[in-house]
């Protein structure tokens with residue numbers, strides 16, 4: 455089949471999520487990717503593109519890692535599928551559960567598996583409600599999270615997420631999902647307000663939400679250590695200490711979503727380590743299998759687990775689970791990925807190239823389109839603005855972020871623009887210094903191209 459035919463088929467038959475469907479119907483796929491090697495993906499027209507977004511923040515080890523492919527193949531040839539319902543198991547998933555809880559921060563002791571970050575979020579929400587019933591607190595159901603947070607797409611996960619375009623016309627969020635401010639210091643600070651003062655204001659807003667909703671009705675506060683789907687928003691100075699003080703004051707369950715930050719993105723194994731978070735539970739996905747297999751995990755502490763078990767006496771079987779949870783191939787790939795992370799000292803590598811990456815991004819701050827650059831590890835958010843002096847954003851209808859994303863693509867760099875005109879830059883964690891320089895050079899060129907398109 456010709457490339458033109460597959461593009462036409464995709465436009466006619468394939469409904470894409472998180473896609474402008476009108477544009478897709480008219481123009482077809484923005485890229486038809488056929489292969490990948492290292493940090494580079496190749497499209498069906500033979501173009502080689504540096505993947506500056508790690509697929510969707512998951513391809514930590516880049517593409518065509520032979521060891522991951524071999525691990526999957528070995529498992530497929532031995533035990534390609536096994537359910538984990540009814541107490542059945544297989545050795546690889548048992549070993550992975552043990553390994554994950556040992557790696558996790560905050561004294562986690564149990565792991566439950568799913569196939570995506572969304573399912574992990576949903577599982578936690580359901581288990582929080584289930585646990586609270588067992589504890590005689592069935593009214594403790596409200597989930598508090600932040601605007602612009604992103605925890606997935608299922609009905610509950612999107613309700614706890616704070617992305618207005620994912621709520622509009624779906625009749626969501628569900629009731630009982632409350633939101634506090636997003637910690638975007640650059641855009642939202644008041645004149646003369648320091649990062650610490652801003653952080654204190656964010657914590658005060660969290661406290662307001664807790665008090666307004668009733669502290670004894672709050673099931674959990676949900677957060678990513680650094681917001682990813684919100685546009686790579688690095689928490690400002692003093693933010694997490696101030697927020698955690700409020701969470702502790704009201705004895706609220708603190709759930710940390712490590713789906714993007716986990717396994718090295720921020721220069722530590724967990725974002726929780728980077729910002730000194732003390733989670734009561736964790737969700738993990740993406741780099742758990744380096745993106746080579748859909749798998750996620752919910753990690754919980756022993757007291758949470760024991761409360762869940764209390765329900766067994768009255769209800770019997772835990773009425774929750776997924777057919778492909780703990781899939782043998784996913785578990786084998788995750789085990790291999792964890793081995794590779796250790797053997798190549800991936801975290802050490804991220805730390806060693808991080809300043810090259812962040813300095814390169816920071817230098818883009820001189821560009822007339824760029825108002826702010828903030829990042830950590832190999833994770834950076836770049837805010838585009840119309841007026842650097844006033845921090846005024848472009849009219850959203852001009853889609854300037856999308857323009858930069860398209861210009862970058864034309865120059866051979868894949869990045870993601872996220873409203874309001876933020877560029878999220880998070881290359882595979884194996885990227886080397888030369889590849890970083892090249893990616894930054896292409897982004898600088900893309901900004902110049904966009905500037906010209908805007909009539910300058």
Ligand SMILES: Cc1ncc(COP(=O)(O)O)c(C=O)c1O
Nearest residue numbers: 570571572604605606682713714
């Ligand atoms: C922080 C975070 N949590 C959860 C999810 C949902 O994961 P999935 O798309 O695998 O359902 C995402 C997806 O990007 C995410 O970025």
